[in-house]
Amino acid sequence: xxxxxxxxxxxxxxxxxxxxxxxxxxxxxxxxxxxxxxxxxxxxxxxxxxxxxxxxxxxxxxxxxxxxxxxxxxxxxxxxxxxxxxxxxxxxxxxxxxxxxxxxxxxxxxxxxxxxxxxxxxxxxxxxxxxxxxxxxxxxxxxxxxxxxxxxxxxxxxxxxxxxxxxxxxxxxxxxxxxxxxxxx
Amino acid sequence: xxxxxxxxxxxxxxxxxxxxxxxxxxxxxxxxxxxxxxxxxxxxxxxxxxxxxxxxxxxxxxxxxxxxxxxxxxxxxxxxxxxxxxxxxxxxxxxxxxxxxxxxxxxxxxxxxxxxxxxxxxxxxxxxxxxxxxxxxxxxxxxxxxxxxxxxxxxxxxxxxxxxxxxxxxxxxxxxxxxxxxx
Numbered sequence: 001x002x003x004x005x006x007x008x009x010x011x012x013x014x015x016x017x018x019x020x021x022x023x024x025x026x027x028x029x030x031x032x033x034x035x036x037x038x039x040x041x042x043x044x045x046x047x048x049x050x051x052x053x054x055x056x057x058x059x060x061x062x063x064x065x066x067x068x069x070x071x072x073x074x075x076x077x078x079x080x081x082x083x084x085x086x087x088x089x090x091x092x093x094x095x096x097x098x099x100x101x102x103x104x105x106x107x108x109x110x111x112x113x114x115x116x117x118x119x120x121x122x123x124x125x126x127x128x129x130x131x132x133x134x135x136x137x138x139x140x141x142x143x144x145x146x147x148x149x150x151x152x153x154x155x156x157x158x159x160x161x162x163x164x165x166x167x168x169x170x171x172x173x174x175x176x177x178x179x180x181x182x183x184x185x
Numbered sequence: 186x187x188x189x190x191x192x193x194x195x196x197x198x199x200x201x202x203x204x205x206x207x208x209x210x211x212x213x214x215x216x217x218x219x220x221x222x223x224x225x226x227x228x229x230x231x232x233x234x235x236x237x238x239x240x241x242x243x244x245x246x247x248x249x250x251x252x253x254x255x256x257x258x259x260x261x262x263x264x265x266x267x268x269x270x271x272x273x274x275x276x277x278x279x280x281x282x283x284x285x286x287x288x289x290x291x292x293x294x295x296x297x298x299x300x301x302x303x304x305x306x307x308x309x310x311x312x313x314x315x316x317x318x319x320x321x322x323x324x325x326x327x328x329x330x331x332x333x334x335x336x337x338x339x340x341x342x343x344x345x346x347x348x349x350x351x352x353x354x355x356x357x358x359x360x361x362x363x364x365x366x367x368x
Binding site for chain 2: 012016017021029032033042045046053057058060139143144
């Protein structure tokens with residue numbers, strides 16, 4: 001049976017390199033994904049994801065096992081990304097391509113269907129890239145990482161009402177963008 | 186492009202219909218379905234290794250234990266097996282010496298047994314019997330061949346014990362340094 005996150009944290013605090021490496025393996029993609037939504041520069045996002053894990057290791061003693069480790073870690077990632085935005089002072093340019101993109105397909109899909117799904121994914125991805133970074137981050141946390149509104153509030157330190165409002169506006173902007181690209185009902 | 190209609194499955198139609206709806210639950214579920222189609226960005230390969238290196242280079246917070254690679258169970262089993270093979274190999278090398286010694290000890294044992302009979306039948310006392318046995322054993326134990334074998338076995342045993350102790354001691358927490366041993 002796989003060790004739980006609190007078990008791995010305890011082992012890492014005891015000096016186990018394997019335990020911390022396992023935590024990095026488990027959360028490297030969500031941390032990178034959330035930072036990338038804010039920063040939009042893959043190289044910089046990767047550096048900041050690395051910084052996030054270094055900070056997390058330094059603060060590992062402050063992690064309370066009753067909390068979700070994912071929320072605790074993503075909160076560090078969120079603050080790291082926001083600090084970078086503030087430090088840079090300008091909004092970074094939207095990505096043209098997402099690195100290491102991996103779209104899952106079913107075996108029984110026809111080439112036409114796969115092409116259709118790929119096109120939709122590309123348009124949706126482009127639509128998210130047009131959003132304000134804070135909206136894009138909430139979209140990633142809510143819909144890509146499956147966090148609850150409560151968890152997102154813990155990560156971003158935003159009131160739940162604000163998060164719901166931002167998500168509603170983000171969905172509206174996305175729908176509008178997709179309509180302009182011909183995806184209308 | 187703006188008015189181009191595309192053939193879409195029910196999931197997409199539903200998502201586009203409710204995306205703006207005030208019904209948060211339905212919009213949430215619909216967008217969840219759409220989001221599954223999004224690419225999942227990942228950092229470049231080797232990210233975890235780079236993170237581990239950065240973590241080990243960063244200053245250690247006060248009171249914290251440094252990360253340390255520890256030998257895994259398979260490694261310990263491998264080390265024990267290696268020690269066993271080494272012991273067998275030494276035994277094999279010493280066989281030409283050990284076999285004559287074994288034959289000699291066996292002869293002594295037989296002679297000792299034979300020696301039992303007359304004293305027992307003659308009613309020799311117990312201490313005479315013990316002294317006879319002790320004489321036979323001491324004669325065998327003090328032979329140069331037996332001493333060589335004992336020394337060799339002791340050396341192999343000490344080396345194996347030392348190796349296992351060192352491996353096992355590396356599992357204990359160490360507040361200083363990081364070993365380069367990687368699993």
